[in-house]
Amino acid sequence: MATIPNSQIQKFAVFGIRFFKSISNGASRDPSQLPSILRYYSSEQANDNTDDEKDHNVKPRPSTKTKRARTMARLINNKPWSPDLESSLSSLSPSLSKTTVLQTLRLITTPSKALQFFNWTQVNGFAHNDQSYFMMLEILGRTRNLNAARNFLFSIEKKSGGTVKLEDKFFNSLIRGYGRAGLLQESIKVFLMMKSIGISPSVVTFNSLLSILLKRGRTTMALKLYDEMLTTYGVTADTYTFNILIRGFCMNSMVDEGFRFFKEMSRCKCEPDVITYNTLVDGLCRAGKVKVAHNVMKGMLKKSSNLNPNVVTYTTLIRGYCAKQDIPASLDVLKEMIDRGLKPNRITYNTLIQGLCEAQNLDKIKEIFEGTAGVGQFIPDTCTFNTLVKAHCDGGNLNEALKVLEKMSELRVQPDSATYSVLIRSLCQGGDFVRAEELFDELAEKEIVLNDVGCTPLVASYNPIFEYLCRNGKTKKAERVFRQLMKRGTQDPPSYKILIMGHCREDTFKAGFDLLVLMLRRDFVPDVEIYESLIEGLLRKGEAVLAQKTLEKMLKSSHLPKTSTFHYILAELVRSRLCW
Template sequence: MAANPISQGQGLAVFRKQLFSPSLKSNSQPASFLRCYSSQKTENHNENDEQQHRAKQPKSSTPKTKTAKDMARLVNTNPWSSELESSLSTISSSLSKTTVHQTLHLIKTPHKALQFFKWVEVMGFSHNDQSYFLMLEILGRARNLNAARNLLFSIEKKSNGAVKLEDRFFNSLIRNYGRAGLFQESIKLFTTMKSLGVSPSVVSFNSLLSILLKKGRTNMAKNVYDEMLSMYGVTPDTYTFNILIRGFCMNSMVDEGYRFFKDMSGFRCDPDVITYNTLVDGLCRAGKVEIAHNVVKGMSKRSGDLTPNVVTYTTLIRGYCVKQEIDKALCILEEMTTRGLKPNGFTYNTLIKGLCEAQKLDKIKEILEGTMIGGEFTPDTCTFNTLMHSHCNAGNLDEALKVFAKMSELKVPPDSATYSVLIRSLCQRGDYPRAEELFDELSKKEILLRDDGCKPLVASYNPIFGYLSSNGKTQKAEEVFRQLMRRGTQDPLSYKTLIMGNCKEGTYEAGYELLVWMLRRDFVPDEEIYVSLIDGLLQKGKPLLAQQTLEKMLKSSHLPQTSTFHSLLAELLKQHCARESASFVTLMLEKKIRQNINLSTHLVRLLFSRGLRDKAFEIVGMLYENGYSIKMEELVCFLCQSRKLLEACEMLQFSLQKHQSVDIDNFNQVIVGLCDINKLSEAFGLYYELVENKGYQQLPCLDSLKSALEVAGRSVEAEFLSKRIPRQQLLDKSGKSRLQLCCCPPRTTSSQRLFDPSSQFHPDPTSQPLEHIQSICSPKLI
């Protein structure tokens, strides 16, 4: 970032007063790692020409350019409406590709750009591959990733096949998923691209490798690299190796990075200065600064055209500063100037940072006086950040705040690092009101969203997030956190702080949304997060969200307590969520979770009441297969009351098969009911199954069943029953007619009852064969 210039007199006064304050000379705590608090972006060498989607505006004004400017001005200053569309139509009756593309470039907000994109299509303009790619880039860079994805997969349909899907379309969205921290989405899209028959290019592989290595997925990156070579035969280029070298070095695998450096010659890839700078940076980060220095010395020997640049020497200076070898860092600065290279702001700020930590204040004064008088260097945002950071590390927060005030006075723009160091230090001192004021200022100005600042660290804001979430201000904290997410930076502790804050405030849906984002960014929430969300969602009467949360909990390898499962199932049943409850019980059985007989019975009743008989029978079968049961008598009574007599019949047949004790009156009630609705085959079949399984022959309903069979002309079954109607009612010891099936005698086979003289089953020799009876009343099994 180009900071506003400071006059030499002002600058020297500021730094003599602030930087060399006596308070800075004591209690200094050297930082464990040197971080450049730069407001400028690091040069990105991992993208190729296809990413230069923002075309340069022509220097001379042409009619098409004027039309584009007029249209963009209208779109930017008015809400989208039919009136706006009418005004746009009057500006240009016919739209050229140049006009459309230039207008898209000039529209400031992505959603309006998309509306314009759709409008010109309605007006008869045919988009080509260039305009589709441009729109994808606009949406992707603005983090409107869902809209970008929808557009991508609609290209062929919208263009009627005129525009085919290309790898660069996918590459755009893959990169932007990566920038947003959604590396899993990048992988999925890469896989989808291949499944659709779009062959990935070297740019596709470079994009994915960069994303994986930034996430520390070195093994996955190796697999992708091997796939690139063996499966697709794509030849890596210099960009590929620069990505691999930097990625592995940044993941503390310098030896692996150096191996890729040596492999370059095998693919006829000549290392450029970026390659060397990448390797030097990795070696310095690993503490191998002397080796890095030797690599720099060997650059010119490899090729006469290959010489170190400012970045190379600045990296070495930083490496020596980290090791507190300031004299060697100053020697590198001298070597650099001797070679005719002019140090830039990065160089001086890096050196100043190292000198601050080494408490070489006189040397800083000497450098600043020399560079500022000569106009070589003007203190910028990074310089002030370095000064504030040093004051804060030394415990001199008041001095740091004075520097911050001076920045505003001199119109030096602050960046995310400016606010983070002050907010964190204020929180550490317990001055939360002042920290919140700065936090509000940071949020309002949307400083975190500026691409011209250094990438913010979420961890720096955890203290203020914690304070706000503990004091009913989670939404305020979340607004800033979402800005951080849009920059692609994240931290699992921050997610937990905000989720728990939402739970404390009763905004469980907002907490669930953060949970989803947390999982999409490949973080694993702990058990406390899940349990708090599930309990809260149940209290709010949101069992479906609670169920989704529990399922995600299981995928995260956390097993909730049995009581949590039961509470969730009870709430699902309370809200009559039949299908969801059945699915949940299936999940419980898969996870070997103990069942509750009351809840199981309630579920089966609900399924029957909703007409889901097949699912009800399926659930009953699964329960019994896993050693559980339901309250069969209660269920049969419910089915009879609901006039679902066929279902009641099947349930009784099932209970007989499972040898479950059921009151004999239930059988009598069902048989009578079946007779009433003229389901005589089912009624007789149930009685026959009862005789077959339990040996009971006497029921109060037999007279009614026999009469009904005779009226229907079914003499064989009626005759079968007439031989089993008792001459007097059998009574139990209490004088009641209720007989419990659990007291039944052991089961005997049909043939034994037919031909055993001692059996209660005495067939008439003239009656029909047993096979005929069985064919009539063969029970329907579940």
């Protein structure tokens, strides 16, 4: 990460002091509840490498084999597979080494081409081993080509002429592939199949399946599998096993069960690591047992001199105390963290700031900015400002919320979809549609919702402005942002209806029909009002064929049209000489 210039740090410091003074003077003292917009765990650490360190990190020049692999992969990625391509590959590498084959497989972007390359190398005399077979299986599984992966797995012994035997790692790969695709039953079938052909599952097999079961909430099945692992197969659980179990049961609101597994680790002579403790602390905090979580962390300190809480541990506790509105305790945890030589990161500060906003303790926020911004310890980011925007909007202080947006622009902090959606929705709820539309225009022009950085947009939050625009002859403007939201993969059935009915009011029925088709493709079921409005409008416009298609879709949606609807469509088709 680039070092932030001192001028910008000072700018943040001035902003922190002046801006939060204005907040503390003008903000409402009524407590407001904020959604959990900052409850995530990822942070970007500052990289303050010296010039010497950079010299040590200079990448060595690629070897001849690496260059050859890159060239071959580039050819395969850019051209369709053909005899000409095979001829080019042969000329590049008359004799294939293990390194070249493995590196090329890693660099091929299309799974089907990777499999073609794998088969081509074998035809040309390359003897694949268990490593290359495993890599090919992983490529197919990770890209969800699961039927191909399954077929490939059961062809390994035949393809290799018996030199590569089926073992647990191949089955583990396929189990994980099905798990990533959400196909729990298929993962279980692979597990049962490997047992039926005499391949003993390893601890990795059980860990993979336990993780899949617990992510799907199958806690009873997970307990039975764990018992089978110990008693039937005599497989010894490792630290990773217990981490999966503790996290899985905590995330399924079974913290006591998670705590039981934590205690069982010592009986199994398995030492907990920092991930174990962080997982348990997080589960206890989510269950509201923050003091118990704090005691667990204290026990961690006594356990071993080599086992110490990290930034995640302390940040989790701060979040837990903030959720309990126990701000003094959260500040004590922050102090303890700093006293132990740990540097709070952005997530730590943002979590604390959210808690302070919920408690309306704005003076303390000002102190944090005064104490950290000047020395560059904490630079407010988008999440920080989103918290403040939401707090002001919930308190009815829309002018203050808009000032936060202005400061973001001044300080070159990029607003995201959450920033705009909260402001636009609050302005609509307050009846200030003019300013809401201005922000909406800015959102559309900058295509902010298409930015992968920041929060995932929530379509429903834009429905108030969609409703306003569609009732005021501006459906096309609303649809522009709606389609941007669709590109991000976010959907909301009521939004479709708002836009389709807007098109019906504006006599743009073909555009409404196009949205109807998109709605059906995404397995949303339009209601009767949508169908009847479109059919009536299309008939009025003389679009009998489109009206007929709409009627057919209405019947497929299990809606029963009025008898008159059939008559009107038939009459219009006869009139335009387009009868069935």
